[in-house]
Amino acid sequence: MTAADRRAMTRALELASEAAMASEIPVGAVVLDPEGRIIAEGRNTREETHDPTGHAEVEALRRAAAAVGSWNLEQHTLVVTLEPCIMCAGAVLQARISRVVFGAWDDKAGAAGSMYDVLRDRRLPYRAEVVGGVEAEAATALLRSFFEQRR
Numbered sequence: 001m002t003a004a005d006r007r008a009m010t011r012a013l014e015l016a017s018e019a020a021m022a023s024e025i026p027v028g029a030v031v032l033d034p035e036g037r038i039i040a041e042g043r044n045t046r047e048e049t050h051d052p053t054g055h056a057e058v059e060a061l062r063r064a065a066a067a068v069g070s071w072n073l074e075q076h077t078l079v080v081t082l083e084p085c086i087m088c089a090g091a092v093l094q095a096r097i098s099r100v101v102f103g104a105w106d107d108k109a110g111a112a113g114s115m116y117d118v119l120r121d122r123r124l125p126y127r128a129e130v131v132g133g134v135e136a137e138a139a140t141a142l143l144r145s146f147f148e149q150r151r
């Protein structure tokens with residue numbers, strides 16, 4: 001965990017809050033270039049766009065690839081407030097992202113160590129380094145208050 005990771009998580013948490021204000025599940029993500037600079041951001045947009053793939057990670061990866069001008073994001077880091085799902089972990093590997101830093105663990109759908117460990121599965125040709133549980137309390141608090149308000 002670096003200072004850049006921490007700054008990125010702070011920004012990802014802001015994006016998660018923005019998602020909640022737009023009635024989206026509060027998850028935010030950013031992509032860092034090899035120097036630790038934020039080059040792309042994303043948050044959940046599924047309700048607004050009616051896009052089942054509109055997860056924060058996919059949004060951030062699309063924008064990062066556009067910014068870099070390549071689908072290949074080797075040496076880049078994805079920072080996201082919630083443990084990626086299977087789809088997003090797949091997208092991370094497709095983008096060749098080298099590191100994933102995430103906040104809250106998702107024991108119902110997480111694919112970065114809790115339910116599945118897609119990012120470090122030795123049967124796959126590509127893997128990513130994983131740092132989980134960064135500012136997990138803040139990410140969990142956002143999710144909890146979102147779902148409490150909806151009840």
Ligand SMILES: [Zn+2]
Binds near residue numbers: 088089
């Ligand atoms: Zn996802």
